[in-house]
Amino acid sequence: MFRKEFALPTGVIQLNGNSLGPLPRAVPDALDEVVRHQWGEHLIRAWSEDGWWDAPVRVGDRIGRLIGAGAGRTVVGESTSVQLFNAVTAAARLRPNRPVLVSDSTNFPTDRYLATSVARLLGLRLIETPMGELGEVLRRYRGEVGAILCGAVDFRTGELWDISRTTADIHAAGGIAVWDLSHAAGAVPLDVDAAGVDLAVGCGYKYLSGGPGAPAFLYSAARHHDTLDLPLTGWHGHARPFDMADEFVPASGIDRARTGTPHILSLLALEAALEPLEAAGVAAVRRKSLRLGDYLTRLVAEPSDASGAPGSDRGLEVVTPSAHDRRGNHITLRHARAPEVSAALMERGVVTDSRPPDLLRLCLNGLYVSHTDVFDAVATLRDVLREVSRAGEVAG
Numbered sequence: 001m002f003r004k005e006f007a008l009p010t011g012v013i014q015l016n017g018n019s020l021g022p023l024p025r026a027v028p029d030a031l032d033e034v035v036r037h038q039w040g041e042h043l044i045r046a047w048s049e050d051g052w053w054d055a056p057v058r059v060g061d062r063i064g065r066l067i068g069a070g071a072g073r074t075v076v077g078e079s080t081s082v083q084l085f086n087a088v089t090a091a092a093r094l095r096p097n098r099p100v101l102v103s104d105s106t107n108f109p110t111d112r113y114l115a116t117s118v119a120r121l122l123g124l125r126l127i128e129t130p131m132g133e134l135g136e137v138l139r140r141y142r143g144e145v146g147a148i149l150c151g152a153v154d155f156r157t158g159e160l161w162d163i164s165r166t167t168a169d170i171h172a173a174g175g176i177a178v179w180d181l182s183h184a185a186g187a188v189p190l191d192v193d194a195a196g197v198d199l200a201v202g203c204g205y206k207y208l209s210g211g212p213g214a215p216a217f218l219y220s221a222a223r224h225h226d227t228l229d230l231p232l233t234g235w236h237g238h239a240r241p242f243d244m245a246d247e248f249v250p251a252s253g254i255d256r257a258r259t260g261t262p263h264i265l266s267l268l269a270l271e272a273a274l275e276p277l278e279a280a281g282v283a284a285v286r287r288k289s290l291r292l293g294d295y296l297t298r299l300v301a302e303p304s305d306a307s308g309a310p311g312s313d314r315g316l317e318v319v320t321p322s323a324h325d326r327r328g329n330h331i332t333l334r335h336a337r338a339p340e341v342s343a344a345l346m347e348r349g350v351v352t353d354s355r356p357p358d359l360l361r362l363c364l365n366g367l368y369v370s371h372t373d374v375f376d377a378v379a380t381l382r383d384v385l386r387e388v389s390r391a392g393e394v395a396g
Contacts, residue, residue, distance in 0.1 A: 002276045002279065002280050002367050002368065003367070003368045003370065004025075005024055005025055005026070005275070005276040005367075005368075006022045006023065006024055006025065006209075006276070006367070006368045007022065007023045007024075007025050008022055008368060011349050012349045012350075012351060013349060013350045013351065013369075013373045013376060013377050013380075014351050014368065014369070014373075015350060015351055015352050015362040015363050015364070015369065015373070015377060016351040016352055016353055016361075016363055017206065017207065017209070017363040017365040017368075017369075018155075018183060018187075018206055018207070018328075018329065018330040018361065018363035018365075019206065019353055019361075019363070020205055020206070020212060021205060021206055021207060021208065021209030021210070021273075021365070022209060022368060023209070023211070024209050024272065024273045024275065024276055026272045026273070026275050026276075027211065027269050027272045027273055029272075030268060030269065030271070030272035031265060031268070031269055031272075034050075034264070034265060034268050035265070038050040038052075052264055052268075055076075055262065055264065055267050055268065055271065056075050056076050056077045056236075056258055056262050056267065057072070057074075057075055057076075057254060057255060057258075058271075059076045059267060059270060059271045059274075060073075060074035060075040060076045060217055060254065061074060062271065062274055062278065063076065063185065063202075063204075063208070063217045063274070064217075064219065065278075066185060066186055066190075066208075066274075066277065066278070066282055067181060067185050067190040067191075067192050067200070067202070067219065068189075068190050068191030068192050068193055068194060068195075069192050069193055069219050070193055070222070072222070072253050072254055073193070073219055073220060073221065073222055073254055074217050074218070074219045074254065075217065075218055075254045075255070075257045075258055076204070076215050076216070076217045076218075076262075076267060076270065077215050077216075077236075077258060077259065077262040077263075077267065078215060078216060078259060078262075079213070079215070079216055080110070080182060080201060080202070080203040080216040081110050081114060082216070082232065082259070083201040083216045083217070083218045084110065084111060084114050084149075084180065084201050085114050085117070085118065085231065085232070086218060086230050086231060086232050086257065086259075087178050087199040087200070087201050087218055087220075088101070088114060088115060088118045088147055088149055088178055089118050089121075089122070089230070089231040090199065090220075090224075090228050090229055090230050090231070091146065091147035091148075091149075091176040091178045091198060091199055092118060092122055092124060092146050092147040092176075093122075093229040094146070094147075094176050094198075094224060094227065094228075094229075095145075095146035095147065095174070095175065095176055096146075098143075098144055098145055098146030098174065098175070099124055099125050099144055099146070100124065100125050100126075100127055100141045100144045100145045100146060101115060101118060101119045101122075101124040101125070101126050101127070101145075101146060101147050101148075101149075102126075102127045102128075102129065102134070102137055102138075102141070102145055102147070102148040102149070102175070103115035103116075103126060103127070103128050103129075103148075103149045104128075104129070104130070104131050104134075104149060104150050104151050105128035105129055105130050106130050106131060106151070106154055106156070107149070107150070107151040107155070107180065108151065108155045108180070108182070111149060111151065111180055112128065115128075115149050118147075124146070127141065131150060131151070131154070131159075131161050131166075134148075134150070134166065134169070135169055138169055138170065138172075138173040138175070139173070141173070142172075142173045142174065143173070143174055145170075145173050145174060145175040146175060146176060147175065147176050147178055148170050148175045148176065148177055148178065149178045149180070150166060150177065150178070150179055150180070151179075151180045151182075151183070152179050152180065152181050152183065152184035152188075152190075152328075153183035153184050153187070153188075153328035154183075154328075155182075155183055155355070156332065156355045156359055156361075157319045157320055157332050157359070158183075158319070158320035158321075158327050158328045158329075158330045158331060158332045158361070159320065159321055159326060159327060159328070160184070160188060160321075160325070160326055160327050160328045162325075163179060163190070163192075163195045163197065164191075164194070164195040164196070167179075167195050167196050167197055167198075168196065171196060176198045176199070177196070177197055177198045177199070178198065178199045178200065178201070179192075179197055179199070179200040179201075180200075180201055180202065181200050181201065181202035182201075182202045182203040182206060182216075183206065183207075183328055183329075183330070184202070184328065185202040185206075185207060185208060185217075186206070186207030186208045186277050186282060186285075187206075187207040187282075187285075187286070187289070187328055187329040187365070188282070188286055188328060188329065189282050189283050189286055190282075192219055192221075193221070196221075197219070197221060198220070198221050198224060199218070199219065199220050199221070199224070200218070200219040201216060201217065201218055201219070202216060202217050203216045204216055204217065204266075204270045204273075207277070207329070207365060208270065208273060208274060208277065209273045209276075209277075210266070210269060210270030210273045210274075211266065211269050211270070211273065213266060214266055214269065214270045214273075215262065215263060215266055215267050215270060218254075218257050220254060220257060222253075225252070225253050225254065225256070226252075228250075228256060228257070230250075230256065230257060232259050233248045233250070233259070234258065234259035234260035235260065236255075236258040236259060236260060236261065236262070237250060237251055237255060237256045237257060237258040237259055238250070238251060239251045239252065276367055277367060280366075280367060284366070285365070285366040285367050286329070286366070287366070288366030289329045289364050289365060289366040289369075290324050291366075291371075292364040292366060292369055292371065292374055293320075293327065293329075293331050293364050295371055295374050295375075296331055296362065296364065296374050296377075296378060297318050297322065297331065299374065299375065299378040300316060300318060300333065300378060300381075301318075315335055315336055315337075315385070315389075316333055316334070316335050316385065317333065317334040317335075318331065318332075318333055318334075319332040319333065319334050319359065320332045329363060329364055329365060329366075330361050330362060330363040330364065331361075331362050331364060332355075332359050332360065332361050332362075333359070333360045333362070334358050334359055334360075335358060335360055335385075336358055337358075337388055338354040338355075338357075338358045338359055338360040339354045339356075340388060341354070341360055341381070341384055341385065341388060342354040342360055344384040344387065344388070345377075345380060345381065345384055348380050348383075348384070349380075350376075350377045350380050350381070352377075362377065
């Protein structure tokens with residue numbers, strides 16, 4: 001019922017929403033209002049008359065409700081990279097005498113690069129480990145670990161990690177849990193407050209459909225607000241921003257996590273984009289996404305031709321865990337020629353993507369993906385695999 005809320009191109013099956021969500025229909029009109037009326041007519045008065053000044057926390061509270069955060073604990077602004085740098089550095093500073101920073105070695109490259117940068121800047125020892133081996137690292141460095149940066153969903157395989165249990169393990173070792181929720185926010189039900197999460201970051205352009213380069217959010221548990229020492233301090237995060245004071249005095253609450261003037265157009269586009277997800281509810285979207293995932297994996301496993309060969313015999317393997325509590329909202333298939341397969345699917349109107357060396361990702365967002373989409377996508381995938389196989393035989 002929410003598919004109509006998105007401007008999906010005719011003849012295209014969008015299975016790439018874990019990279020860039022489609023355009024919500026409310027966004028163009030919202031931006032037209034902001035540009036023509038608020039900016040065009042109100043000029044600088046729009047900061048007060050149209051709520052621009054309060055937008056980072058207002059939109060943050062709306063995203064906060066989607067991730068299980070109480071009011072005043074989430075702020076929106078800056079890129080995901082900037083928010084990650086702020087969060088990881090602040091987490092390390094919350095444990096000033098802990099020399100070890102731990103980073104998920106299977107996380108998105110930016111997370112890993114930034115963890116390396118923070119460790120270098122603060123003189124910390126960086127330990128990289130796969131999420132499945134984090135428990136052993138926490139036991140080995142118990143009493144030494146400070147900040148621990150984790151990805152909630154493996155961006156390659158779609159594997160979902162237990163945030164609550166992992167956070168409890170991190171706390172037992174004396175650490176501060178920082179979560180990248182980019183592939184989880186809006187995709188799976190979250191309760192960051194109840195899970196005891198310390199800090200979290202997530203992008204606005206995947207499951208939140210805020211558009212390319214949409215601003216990211218930063219969440220901080222209320223217990224850390226008074227001691228949160230962020231490395232990037234801008235005038236919007238000052239206790240009295242219009243005093244133009246010589247020294248920075250952090251604002252109270254989550255406002256201290258604001259930096260410079262926000263990208264208002266992108267921020268308000270994101271605000272408008274949240275409406276379909278808020279109306280549907282993350283739990284309902286998740287239930288449908290799981291059904292779509294089960295359906296896709298069944299179709300992939302079925303024989304596709306007279307030979308009766310299942311997917312595994314066509315060089316196709318489902319990488320994502322089958323258990324519902326272990327998988328996010330994208331299904332990853334392994335194929336030796338995944339980049340070629342993804343490109344061929346794109347030419348036929350099925351939008352997917354690949355990750356090196358051999359992974360094909362299909363995002364099943366229940367807000368706008370249908371069972372018919374999945375059936376047609378798998379049928380197209382079978383055609384592509386047959387062509388790829390024939391081309392390989394000819395080349396051989």
